[in-house]
Amino acid sequence: MLPILQIGPLAIQTPGLILLLGLWLALSLSERAASHSGLNPNQLYNLVLLGLLGGVVGARLGYVLRYPEAFAASPASILSPNPGLLDAWGGTAGALLLGLIYGQRKGLQLRPTLDALTPGLAMLGVAVGFSHLASGAAFGSPTSLPWGIELWGAIRHPAQVYEIIAASLILLLFTPNGKIAWHLRTLAPGLNFWGFIALSALSRLIMEAWRGDSEIILGGVRVAQLAAWLVLALSLWAIGRLLFQSGSTILETEG
Amino acid sequence: MNSQPTPTSQRAPRILPGRGAWSLFSLVVLLLSAAWIWLSADPEGATTGGMIPAPRPGFLAPDFSLPDTEGNLTTLSDLRGQAVLVNLWASWCTPCQAEMPAMQRVYEEYKDQGFTILAVNATQQDSQAAAAQFALEKGLTFPILFDMDGSVARSYQMTALPSSFFILPDGTINEVIIGGPMAEALLRVRIEQLLEER
Numbered sequence: 533m534l535p536i537l538q539i540g541p542l543a544i545q546t547p548g549l550i551l552l553l554g555l556w557l558a559l560s561l562s563e564r565a566a567s568h569s570g571l572n573p574n575q576l577y578n579l580v581l582l583g584l585l586g587g588v589v590g591a592r593l594g595y596v597l598r599y600p601e602a603f604a605a606s607p608a609s610i611l612s613p614n615p616g617l618l619d620a621w622g623g624t625a626g627a628l629l630l631g632l633i634y635g636q637r638k639g640l641q642l643r644p645t646l647d648a649l650t651p652g653l654a655m656l657g658v659a660v661g662f663s664h665l666a667s668g669a670a671f672g673s674p675t676s677l678p679w680g681i682e683l684w685g686a687i688r689h690p691a692q693v694y695e696i697i698a699a700s701l702i703l704l705l706f707t708p709n710g711k712i713a714w715h716l717r718t719l720a721p722g723l724n725f726w727g728f729i730a731l732s733a734l735s736r737l738i739m740e741a742w743r744g745d746s747e748i749i750l751g752g753v754r755v756a757q758l759a760a761w762l763v764l765a766l767s768l769w770a771i772g773r774l775l776f777q778s779g780s781t782i783l784e785t786e787g
Numbered sequence: 788m789n790s791q792p793t794p795t796s797q798r799a800p801r802i803l804p805g806r807g808a809w810s811l812f813s814l815v816v817l818l819l820s821a822a823w824i825w826l827s828a829d830p831e832g833a834t835t836g837g838m839i840p841a842p843r844p845g846f847l848a849p850d851f852s853l854p855d856t857e858g859n860l861t862t863l864s865d866l867r868g869q870a871v872l873v874n875l876w877a878s879w880c881t882p883c884q885a886e887m888p889a890m891q892r893v894y895e896e897y898k899d900q901g902f903t904i905l906a907v908n909a910t911q912q913d914s915q916a917a918a919a920q921f922a923l924e925k926g927l928t929f930p931i932l933f934d935m936d937g938s939v940a941r942s943y944q945m946t947a948l949p950s951s952f953f954i955l956p957d958g959t960i961n962e963v964i965i966g967g968p969m970a971e972a973l974l975r976v977r978i979e980q981l982l983e984e985r
């Protein structure tokens with residue numbers, strides 16, 4: 533765990549630094565994937581940057597709308613750099629809105645664009661795992677297994693390491709030059725993206741079992757597993773739809 | 788964006804079975820996943836339940852007893868039932884200085900509703916006189932405590948100043964904010980959330 537990197541008088545928050553590095557690598561991978569999907573890499577780069585901008589603005593606006601009284605008492609807080617004043621739903625809406633407007637204007641096709649974004653998203657998954665390792669977040673449940681690590685007052689499953697391993701394996705499957713990515717691209721545009729979503733959901737569903745910070749509901753069921761199950765069901769349905777939307781011709785036309 | 792698929796120039800080999808087989812595969816995956824969710828359910832609570840002291844949300848806030856400017860001891864666990872903000876700070880730390888006026892304003896506003904601030908001065912990295920002088924100049928009325936031997940800094944694994952710990956009335960940490968200055972709106976929202984738990 534290394535939450536702060538002290539360089540002279542500078543105290544840099546390591547998880548944030550890791551996420552920034554992850555974002556840069558993600559953009560590089562997605563740009564490479566864009567050319568494989570017949571897209572202009574520069575347009576994809578702009579799409580991601582605009583999405584990020586929309587995400588930040590939307591997240592802050594969403595937070596202001598959720599807690600107007602707090603900001604009425606302190607209007608200057610609207611421009612505060614505090615990351616704690618962001619709303620996830622507002623951020624998602626802002627990112628999607630700006631991304632969709634840009635995509636429409638540039639005539640970007642949805643499925644190839646999602647495929648091109650897939651290796652970037654997979655890279656971000658690895659970066660999130662490392663940021664969790666640095667901050668001690670997403671920690672594991674207590675264990676007596678020999679590979680347990682001491683964290684937050686107990687010997688625990690190294691859940692962050694499991695997360696990094698799973699995300700890295702998924703990244704390997706969806707690297708832009710990989711055979712699997714190529715096969716899926718040729719089967720149907722969009723399969724890379726939904727395949728990534730399905731595997732990510734499955735991995736979360738499996739590994740949540742060893743997390744020590746799960747939110748639980750009646751009967752001890754972990755909320756994240758339920759959410760992952762629903763996402764898995766949706767992605768399996770989407771994959772089936774992409775595979776069989778034009779009958780079975782895609783699968784049966786061997787050259 | 789357009790949702791039409793891009794025409795592919797290459798055709799894939801015949802590697803997958805038909806629609807029925809895919810549906811069966813999906814069903815099996817979803818059933819096995821549901822079984823795993825049931826098997827890995829934790830009726831005892833997958834979280835710590837606030838039993839272990841650690842400077843992390845969901846854990847019990849590590850306890851301490853520290854002297855204030857008049858030498859009176861204040862003990863964190865004596866404040867159970869109140870929403871508490873533990874703020875680790877130093878008088879030379881610019882972001883600490885910047886957030887103190889907002890902390891004073893919210894303290895004045897919420898102190899009668901069961902909220903308090905414990906401003907724990909990292910005295911090993913500061914001086915008691917400088918901290919007391921700073922509090923006097925800024926008109927801070929919340930308790931200023933002196934962590935002379937650095938034990939609180941260690942138990943809260945302090946890595947940067949300021950570090951703020953929002954503590955629920957039951958003594959568990961709700962949120963940790965490392966660095967600053969905290970915006971006043973952030974303080975207001977978090978305090979309201981803590982007070983809702985009373």
